[in-house]
Every structure is written in structure tokens, then in C-alpha cells.
Amino acid sequence: MTVLLTIIHVFGLITMGCGGLMSTSLLTSIFAKDGAMDAFIEGTAITLLLGALMFFSTLRATKKVTRQTGFLLVAITWSATPVFSAIPFLIYIPSLSFVDAYFESVSGLTTTGATIFSGIDNLPMSINLWRHELNWIAGMGIIIFAVAILPILGIGGMQLYMAEAPGSVKESDLPPRIAQTAKALWLVYAGITAVCIISLKLAGMNWFDAICHAFAAMSLGGFSTHDSNIGFFDSVPIEIVLTIFQLLAAINFATHFVVIRKRSLSPYREDMEMRGFLTLVLSSCLFAAYVLWDTGTYPDFPTALRHATFNLVTIATDCGFATQNFNQWPIFVPMWMLFLSCLSASSGSTGGGIRMIRTIILLKQTRLELFKFIHPYAIKSLRIGDQIISNNIVTSVTGFIFLYFMCIVILVFALLLTGLDFVTALSAIIACFNNAGPGLNQVGPATNYASLSDLQTMICSFAMILGRVQIFSIIILFVPEFWRK
């Protein structure tokens, strides 16, 4: 009972925050006279009111958050907040079903960026801003969740993050308290976003597009204000700016923070995740460009390199923009892009999937197994940098990765049961589960998720949430021991 009160209390606060954010879209709507004013007035009023009701009616609740409360809060925040943020969509587009509005809203708040809207170019400014604000604020939340909360909950080996510092960031380099850490990360995130907005403006976007796409890039959300996405601009400078900021956003924000605080680039050099990520992604760009050129998809290598780089980076970082219909490329390239989306992004970034640090641990563990196989009596530990990674963490990591694959298998089979073709089902689940965005075939970059049935849409929404909370926070609710005591 006290747990329930605490959860309602905190969730009320989050809901009020959502309402507060919505009011900025309301102001935009009033200012731009774009016709969505009513939707945002009603949306803001309902959200603020219900949020306040939840918050103030439970003032007596204890402020102490146990692990159990923590998991429940994470699950509820990511599944119930989208109900509120969907209100403006529902009011502005009366023909929109709740399932579709919820999907768009979940897609924003999980920074997936898959959309069911067509004719985005003609949507009111404020509605598009709201979609991108969802991306951006969620990105912020995810970074704080990853850096400050995940280690406390100890999800899938992420207790090693900070505590055991694989790579560059030592605990002592970060502010000691969650509130301070959060504030520091917020400043870094907002600061880089500001630089991104200005760079996009200089590269040729108007201010509105620059703000929206900087929000989408820094959160690795991938929403756009155009149906043809970044292809709309057909601009090399814009593609270069976005590529750079997407790569930055897929790096641990704690590393960025330490770089800024120390005024030294050495933390980048020491960040093993970042090194692995950049090596993998950039060499993949070259190879993909070679394949596209070799198969005659593009007439010359520079064109192939341009399109391979932008589209591969955006999928590998789980951002999910697009400039080309890569669904029509030789299948090796888009499949490789989806594969990278599963494992490239760093922990402490806004990307999704397994995360590079877990990939590295698994690779090193397998290498160690092969070594032990040859020298059965040798004693050798798994090391990252000069840290020994304990067996507990290794089993956490392998447990996480196994759950990750099991979830993909189960969700893909669920979609297959609804009658989707295999490539659509597999790519939709991978794209949603990694919070990347576009898939292939029926959900490819040239189309969107609108053609899915209600049941298929709900499965995809669930996949986005499950991936965003790193599986455990939802799965744990199905374990009987969780509810005992």
C-alpha cells in the first residue's frame, strides 16, 4: 500500500512535468496560430490536473524508494506517461485511434522515432515540435536513468558502470550524488544540443527544422518534420552535421562530461566502448559503400560512400533517420545495419540495444573460454583495461543478452502469428526493440508503421518499451518472487 502511494506520488510529479513540457507546445501553437491550440489547451489542462491530483493526494507517502518501487516506477513511467503525451494527437486528429496515438507517443518517449503519421510536412508546427520534444526530453531521462539509476538497480551487469569503471569514467570523476550527476549530464546534453541547433542552421536548415532535428539527433530519436525525412534536404553539409552529432550522442555522456570538466580529450581515448563503436561503425561504412558501389546501386564510390555513411550511422546509432530507401539496397547492407543497431551504442548514451560494453564483455568472455579450452588448468580473468571483471558481472551480462535474444524471438513469432512476412516482422521488432526506428519491407524507410494492424501496432509499442527499460524492469514483474514479502 505504501509502495502504491509512493509510486502514484512520483508518477504524479512526472505527469506534471509532462504537462509543463506540453505548455511550451501550447505557447508555440498560440504564437504560430497553427490550429492545434485547442488540442494543447485541453492536453495541458488534463495532464497538469491529473498529475497534480496524483501528486498532492499522496503527499503523506514515504519518499524512500526501494528497489521494488524503483522497478515498478520504471515500468509505469514508460508505459503510462505516453497515455498523457498522446492526448494532443488524439484531440487534433479525431480520426486517430488510441492504439496509433499511443504508438506515436511511445515511439517519441522511447526515442524510437518510428511513426504512424503520414503527411508530416503538413502537420501543425506545434504538433511536430511536441513529437520532437518527446524525443529530446526522453533522451535526457534515458541518460540519467542509465548513468544514475541503472547502476543502483543493478540491471544486466550495469552495476559495473561507474562502480567498476570499464573504460574511462572513474566514479571519482563524477559528482557523488544523483541530483548533481543529473544536473551535470543535463548541462552537457543541453549544451551539445545547442551547438547542434546552430550547426544545422549554418548547414542550411531553418530555425524550426534545426531545433526539431537537433532534438531528434541528440536523443537518437529520429523523428523528422518531413515525410521524406532527411532526404528532404538533399544536402551534404546537413548530412555531415547530423552524422557527427549522432556519433556524439551514441557515446557515453559521462565521458563527454569528464572531457568537458577536465578540458582534455584523453577520456575519449580511454573509453573502450567508444573505440569499439567507432571502429566497428566506420569500417562498416566503408565496406557498405564498397558493396553499394560494387553492385551498381550507385554509379560512383563517393555517392555510395555518402549514402552508406549517413544511413548506416543513423541506424547503427539507433537514431533512425533516412535519406535513401535502403530497403531497395542489396539485402546485405540493410541487414548489417540492423545487426549493428543491436550492439553499437554505448552505455550511458541515448542509443538502445545490447550496448557496446556488454558486446565487448561477451566477446572477451568467449575468447577466454577458447583459451581455457587449450589450457584447461590456467587461471586467467576477464579484464577490461586494467580492471578485472568479476564472474557475477559476466553472468549478469550473458543473462541480459540471452533475455534480449529471447525477447526478440518471442516478439518476432508473435508478429508472424498475425500474418506479417518474415523480413517485416524481424526488422520491425529489431528496429522497435533497439529503439532504432525504421525497419524493412512493409515498415521500411520509404513507408511507415501505419499499415500495421492494431494488434501488430500494440506488439511494436510493447517492444519499444521493453527495449527502452533494458528488459529487466518489465520482465522482473513476471517473476513470482518479485511480488512476495
Added chain:
Amino acid sequence: MTVLLTIIHVFGLITMGCGGLMSTSLLTSIFAKDGAMDAFIEGTAITLLLGALMFFSTLRATKKVTRQTGFLLVAITWSATPVFSAIPFLIYIPSLSFVDAYFESVSGLTTTGATIFSGIDNLPMSINLWRHELNWIAGMGIIIFAVAILPILGIGGMQLYMAEAPGSVKESDLPPRIAQTAKALWLVYAGITAVCIISLKLAGMNWFDAICHAFAAMSLGGFSTHDSNIGFFDSVPIEIVLTIFQLLAAINFATHFVVIRKRSLSPYREDMEMRGFLTLVLSSCLFAAYVLWDTGTYPDFPTALRHATFNLVTIATDCGFATQNFNQWPIFVPMWMLFLSCLSASSGSTGGGIRMIRTIILLKQTRLELFKFIHPYAIKSLRIGDQIISNNIVTSVTGFIFLYFMCIVILVFALLLTGLDFVTALSAIIACFNNAGPGLNQVGPATNYASLSDLQTMICSFAMILGRVQIFSIIILFVPEFWRK
């Protein structure tokens, strides 16, 4: 140098065995006057001669087989023996390329049962017998490899097999020495095969078909003497007999041995792998039948159950017969069949893939992780039956499964690079790597592997060998430490 001599010596013995086996097909050919006599005379002569040359020229070699020699022997046996066993194919069909003949030969000796031959019904009796003999003798070799040799090499957690006895078979229940174990298993295998032959004859096959299909069923090889495979017979009794014997063949042969020796069925009840396998496969049959009936693929439930059961069991056990073109079924069912082929078969059986025991350990480990997540300070071990499974074995098992997935990913991407479509590439690799047989689309049950290019055929041959030796024995050769000292 001594290592090389020992390897040549043992491989010479194996080659002579191969020649000896070939002479039985030669006799068949003489007896049946089927026109393949020349092919078998030359094949037998070359094989026996080269085998004898290798064996007798290295008589001075040490008979002591180290771990290193063991791995090399396994790798060489499974990749070089098919060269000899391909000779009759090459001589009888002059238009056959070496790559294709090697594929057919590897397919036989790895008990995969994928074929590049069309017009099988019109092949000489002796050629068909030779294909099925390859299946059967390899099945025997695999069981001995799994029960007697794998535990010594300690591959992928299989040291627990027998040594730690997960399930029913205690070390003390089996004869103490490899030679005795091998002989006991050989008797069980040959005995059940004899019962299978008689049952198939009673069910309506002629003696030749009964022998060939019993060989294919007991080895889970899945070759047939007809292009339309078991669909040729269109007989419920034959399907029932084959289903039962395939299920038996996918159970640990050590369990069969103990059941026969103790004259008690209780070892079956205690065999956890078998319980998991039967529960999973039989409930999948019911569900698949429901889907086929619900989607109107078959007009009534009994027909759907008949076809679902036979085709699902044969793929799940990695046998790979077919009575229907399941490529045209709703995609959920054939994909689920391929998924089951990855994990259903028991250790110590002739099936392939991950094996049920590793699946069970991984599931239990993940369950344990979730428990530890809720009670971080609780101390709890992984148990199978009343045995505690040590951490070493758990990491071996997870290492194996990770390598398994990595191999599939790499091989699928290799096939995609050659231009195959995704479903063909994925299903071909899964079917070859698990030694199951038919895949989907271009390599589906109504067609065969003949349409693949030479490069694609070679990739599939490699996948079959890699899967058959449980990955490690090949992968280990690429680890630098293996070659040092």
C-alpha cells in the same frame, strides 16, 4: 611432426573403414546390376589404397592422442573423409562438379541430408544405398563422438555429460572404457535400427526403402530414395513409424542403453533432456496443427495434425524428411520448426544444434539471474535434478551458445553477400548448421540445394561441418594459442 604422423595414421584407418563400407555398395551394385559397378570398383580401390598407404607408412607413429591431436583429428576427419566418399558420385555422374559431390558427401557424413541431386528415384540402387550408408555410419560415429570423446575434449560444457550426469545417466551406469562404451552404444543403435527396418517393412515399404529410410531416420540424416521424400508414400502408418523412431533417435543413446541394460523405463523418466524435448516438440505439434487448421491450410484438424506432426518432428529432431511443401505454410509454422531445430535434440543423440541440455542450463541460469536480481545477497546455485552445476560449466555453455549465434550471423551474412534473399540465406544456414536438411524458399522442401552457386554451396558445406563438430573443434584451430608450444 609426431602429431602429424599420428593424425595421418588414424585418418588412414578411418579412410580404410570408409573403403570397407564402400565395398558393401559395390556388392549391391554387382548384385543389382544397376550400372554403378565401375564407380564403386574405382572408388573402393582408391579409398582402400590411399587409406592403407597412410596407415602403414606411419606405423611408427605414437598411438597416444593428445587434446591437440584430438581436435585436429576431428576437424580433418569431418572435412577430408567426404572427399573419399564423394568418389563414386563423381565417377558415376561425370557432369557433377567436385563442389557439388563434396556437398552431397558432407551432407551424408554430417547427417544433414540436404541434397543437390534431382531424379533420386532413378539413381542406381547402390548409389542411393551409399548415400544412406553415409548417414547411418556417421550417426554411429556421432553418438560415439558425443558420448565417449566430447567429454574428454570438454567441449562447450559437455564435460558435465556423464561426468556430472544431468538427468539419468550416471557414469557408473556406463561401461568404464571408451571401447566398451562404443561397443555398447553400437549394439543399441544397430538394434533399434533393425526394429525400425522391420517396422517400416510392415508399414508398407519394400525392403530396400525400409533399410534406406531406417538408416536415415536413426541417424537423423534425412536422405530419401525419392524426390518427393516421404510424401512419395502418402501413408499414415509409415509416417507414424518414422515419427516414433525419429523421436527415439533424438534422445540420448546412453539413456537407451541404460534402459535396455536395467530392463526398466525409469531412466527415461529421469532424463531431463528427454522430458524437455518431448514436452516442447509435442506441444508445438498441437499448436502448429491449430495454426494450419485455423488459417485454412488444411480443411480439417486431423489432416492438419497429421502433416504438422510429421513435418515438425522431422525438422525439430534435425532429421529433415518432408511430406508436404511446408514452405507454403503460414510462415509462423516453418520458422518455429527451424527454431526448434536449433535446440531440441538431446546430447548423445544424432541430432544437431545447441542440444536440449544447454538450452535447459541457459534457461535455468537466466531464471537464477532474475532471482538474484530480486534477492541480491541470496546465495543460490544452479541445479539440474539433485546436481549442482558449477560456474565453469555455465560459462562453457553460454560461451558455446554465443559462438553458435556468432557463427550463424557470420555465415548468414556471407550468404547475403553472394546475393541470396534473406529467408533462403537464414534458413539454409540454420538447416545446414543444425544438420537438419531442408530450409525455405530457394532451398525449401519442394526444391533442393542444386540451385546454389559454387560459393554458396561451399559455405553451406562448411556450415554443416562446423555444426557437426560442435563448432569448437574447428574454431579452436583459429586461436593462436592452439599452435604454440
